Amino acid sequence: MRRQVPLILCFAFGIVMALTEFSPHPFSQWLNEEIIDWTLVIGPFALVLAVATLVQSHWTRIRRRSEYWQYSFLVFIGMAAMVLIGIPLGQRHEAFVWLFRYAQVPMDATMFSLLAFFIASAAYRAFRARTLEATLLLAAALIVMIGNAPVGDLIWNTIIPFEDNLPSTARQWILDNPNLSARRGIILGISLGVISQSIRIILGIERSYLGGVEGD
Amino acid sequence: MIEKLMNIDRRIVFILVALAVIIPSLLEVSFPITVSQPTRSTYDYIEALPPGSTVMIGFNYGPSSLAELHPMAKAVIYHCFQKQIRVIGMTLLAEAATLGDNMLKDVAAEAGAVYGQDYAYLGFRPGATQVLLGMGTAIDSVFEADYAGTSLTEIPLMADVTNYEQVDLVLDLASGSSTEWWITYTNTRYNQQIAAGVTGVIVSQMYPYLQTKQLIGLMPGLLGAAEYEKLIDRPAKGTEGMSIQSFAHLLVVGLVILGNITFFIQRRQGE
Amino acid sequence: MKGQRFSCPVLVVQGLVISLLVLGCGLNAFAQEATTTEDTRLFDTAKIWIFLAVILYSATVVYCIYHARSGKELFIRRIPGLEAVDEAIGRATEMGRSIMYILGLGGVSNVATIASMNILSQVAQKTADYETPLRVPCNDPIVMNVVQEMVKTAYLNEGRPDAYNEENIFFLTESQFAYAAGVDGMMVREKPAAVFLQGTFFAESLILAETGNSIGAIQIAGTDKEHQLPFFIAACDYTLIGEELYAASAYLSREPMLLGSLKGQDYGKVMIFGPIVIGVILELFGITWMTTFFQRVR
Known part of the structure; x- marks a missing residue:
């Protein structure tokens, strides 16, 4: 029974939500919006769960003096600072905006900027013309990279006096044609996979997502 | 030697990337910018809107993608204010709420736009799907008040704009999947015209929507910002960034070529 | 997967009953409240082709899943x-x-x-x-x-x-x-x-x-x-x-029912690939009705 109830609910909601997509009737639209509203209710519970889990795991780390346990204090300090300023003073308060602008923005931007370094090292290591297919990919990548930076057009227009701006035109052609076709193929495969997986979930064939619920 | 080059320490690559970014930012180098068709389509659409039209801008990027998308936001908002097009800002991401607010305020100060008449900022509401669908019926059913807490009924601009029917264009500035949400829920259901400005990482993902005209225009990363700045004849951060991007791209191209030369030499030696 | 053979049809029937009850009661209640300006159609006919495609594909996957229960060996390419x-x-x-x-x-x-x-x-x-x-x-x-x-x-x-x-x-x-x-x-x-x-x-x-x-x-x-x-x-x-x-x-x-759904997926690909090939051939001969038809599908 513990397993059957969620499976029945999953089936009923799955079918109802799919049907509401095809019906413009006010009830159908109301039902669709109402069910989405219900899912929003999960948000606050997830937040409580997240905070509880975070506090618990870092507290345990401090108590047991696990490796690098000192850093767990930083988690508590950061969390307390944002909560104590953000909740009573609001998001538009100078102090909160200062923390956002001078703490969160640089930290997030730093992590994102690592991509530039990693793209360069991954490209150097992985972009090798080992086979014909790899060579074609390599050529396409080089054209897109050159075409994506204005210096590509400048070099081309200076050295070769015909077909102005060919690198950026070639880049656009690659994005509009081979890229689009390949992407469509993958998207179609993914979409069919998603529908098929959804059918398995709705029918209760795929049930490992239910966690450790045992027995009927 | 060849073996060493093949297995070059990644830290050397990192130093080269750092130099390729730092040096051009110190030197004031500029390159001519060629405007791509998807960016031009966005510009043309906004340019053709009559004064008094409304553009809704979704600031759907976090602080991490700020460097790429902020210049784009700035250029488009400035263009709108210049054309006396009204701007409504909002976001589907909690962490972007402050970003959007600051951006609109900054550009409005430059362009002399007035809050409540020329622009409004609605801020963030949780539940992306619900927000996008809800605004199709009534914007004030989702956002009862703006980001500062002022009721929408007290904002003159919002008196004329009740749902998507009064919005001439939605521009989604995105670093994630939000453009696809706008397409699914507002283009498909409400026939809303949508344009997007996205980070360079996800730009190729948007091309299928461009071909099907579900997107009327697309601005690709920092290059898109530079292209738009060129179109409105107001070079700023996007244009400045192009010299850095150019050198960084040249470096990656150079590294790939070097990697392949060493690969071929090694293979020949092996044979 | 224990007991799945029996529990699947049971839960489908139970789920269907719940779905129909919810839809039936709601439609009845809303029918009395609906205003003249609201779209009270039960089905959006503009979406008929999408609906049929979903039904056809889903039915194929479901058929393949239940057909696979017979225990017949299914080929699956190496991943x-x-x-x-x-x-x-x-x-x-x-x-x-x-x-x-x-x-x-x-x-x-x-x-x-x-x-x-x-x-x-x-x-x-x-x-x-x-x-x-x-x-x-x-x-x-x-x-x-x-x-x-x-x-x-x-x-x-x-x-x-x-x-x-x-x-x-x-x-x-x-x-x-x-x-x-x-x-x-x-x-x-x-x-x-x-x-x-x-x-x-x-x-x-x-x-x-x-x-x-x-x-x-x-x-x-x-x-x-x-x-x-x-x-x-x-x-x-x-x-x-x-x-x-x-x-x-x-x-x-290697659960047969799960493998069956993969076979359904392959049929889905054929359903998409077929019209693409036919459409391209027709376009080459200047026949455009198929392209026009798909462009109109919403």
């Missing part, structure tokens, strides 16, 4: 990324190091996350057998709870409940790049021998995969976000492309 799962776990066991499983940034309702959980369930059964530590840093607290229960059950089913350590499955943060920073830090400190990156990934994909590569871990990746595939292909040893992620649970478990 190197999934073949390498055993190799990755074996390597970690030999080296006496941990395995790190990253489910990406998707929530529990994300189909790719569910697919990833299914793979994790299979991986957990194997790590339980070999007593290899399995570390799962989570980005979503609900996903974390489900995963804890799932892995616990996997260890229990393998008769190794003592080897299960709840602290190895933990919530890190919901923030995208803070999560990437946290996972990267753990990778560098703990040096797991194998890293699984399965689920929904965005710009953090290469940051995670390159760090995994730098510590010499064997990496198996898979994502529904096709724009992240090039990064995984460049930095990981094996990458599941597109629908392979969704095929993984069927492939690893």
Whole structure:
């Protein structure tokens, strides 16, 4: 029974939500919006769960003096600072905006900027013309990279006096044609996979997502 | 030697990337910018809107993608204010709420736009799907008040704009999947015209929507910002960034070529 | 999958009854309240072709699933990324190091996350057998709870409940790049021998995969976000492309009903591929009605 109830609910909601997509009737639209509203209710519970889990795991780390346990204090300090300023003073308060602008923005931007370094090292290591297919990919990548930076057009227009701006035109052609076709193929495969997986979930064939619920 | 080059320490690559970014930012180098068709389509659409039209801008990027998308936001908002097009800002991401607010305020100060008449900022509401669908019926059913807490009924601009029917264009500035949400829920259901400005990482993902005209225009990363700045004849951060991007791209191209030369030499030696 | 043959039709009937009750009662109530301006049609005829396509494809998948119950051997092509799962776990066991499983940034309702959980369930059964530590840093607290229960059950089913350590499955943060920073830090400190990156990934994909590569871990990746595939292909040893992620649970478990759905998927591809080929041929001869028809489908 513990397993059957969620499976029945999953089936009923799955079918109802799919049907509401095809019906413009006010009830159908109301039902669709109402069910989405219900899912929003999960948000606050997830937040409580997240905070509880975070506090618990870092507290345990401090108590047991696990490796690098000192850093767990930083988690508590950061969390307390944002909560104590953000909740009573609001998001538009100078102090909160200062923390956002001078703490969160640089930290997030730093992590994102690592991509530039990693793209360069991954490209150097992985972009090798080992086979014909790899060579074609390599050529396409080089054209897109050159075409994506204005210096590509400048070099081309200076050295070769015909077909102005060919690198950026070639880049656009690659994005509009081979890229689009390949992407469509993958998207179609993914979409069919998603529908098929959804059918398995709705029918209760795929049930490992239910966690450790045992027995009927 | 060849073996060493093949297995070059990644830290050397990192130093080269750092130099390729730092040096051009110190030197004031500029390159001519060629405007791509998807960016031009966005510009043309906004340019053709009559004064008094409304553009809704979704600031759907976090602080991490700020460097790429902020210049784009700035250029488009400035263009709108210049054309006396009204701007409504909002976001589907909690962490972007402050970003959007600051951006609109900054550009409005430059362009002399007035809050409540020329622009409004609605801020963030949780539940992306619900927000996008809800605004199709009534914007004030989702956002009862703006980001500062002022009721929408007290904002003159919002008196004329009740749902998507009064919005001439939605521009989604995105670093994630939000453009696809706008397409699914507002283009498909409400026939809303949508344009997007996205980070360079996800730009190729948007091309299928461009071909099907579900997107009327697309601005690709920092290059898109530079292209738009060129179109409105107001070079700023996007244009400045192009010299850095150019050198960084040249470096990656150079590294790939070097990697392949060493690969071929090694293979020949092996044979 | 125990008892599935009998429970499936029962739950379908029960679910259908509930669905019809909800729809019936609601429609009745709303019919009395509807105003003249509202669209009170039960079915949007403009969507008829999409509806028929969904019904046709779903029926094909369902038919293939139930047909597969006959026990007939089904061919499934080799997927190197999934073949390498055993190799990755074996390597970690030999080296006496941990395995790190990253489910990406998707929530529990994300189909790719569910697919990833299914793979994790299979991986957990194997790590339980070999007593290899399995570390799962989570980005979503609900996903974390489900995963804890799932892995616990996997260890229990393998008769190794003592080897299960709840602290190895933990919530890190919901923030995208803070999560990437946290996972990267753990990778560098703990040096797991194998890293699984399965689920929904965005710009953090290469940051995670390159760090995994730098510590010499064997990496198996898979994502529904096709724009992240090039990064995984460049930095990981094996990458599941597109629908392979969704095929993984069927492939690893070899459960006939799950394999049946893969066959249905293939028929789906034929349904799409056929009209594309016919459409191209017709266009070449200047016949455009098929293209016009598909352009009108909404």
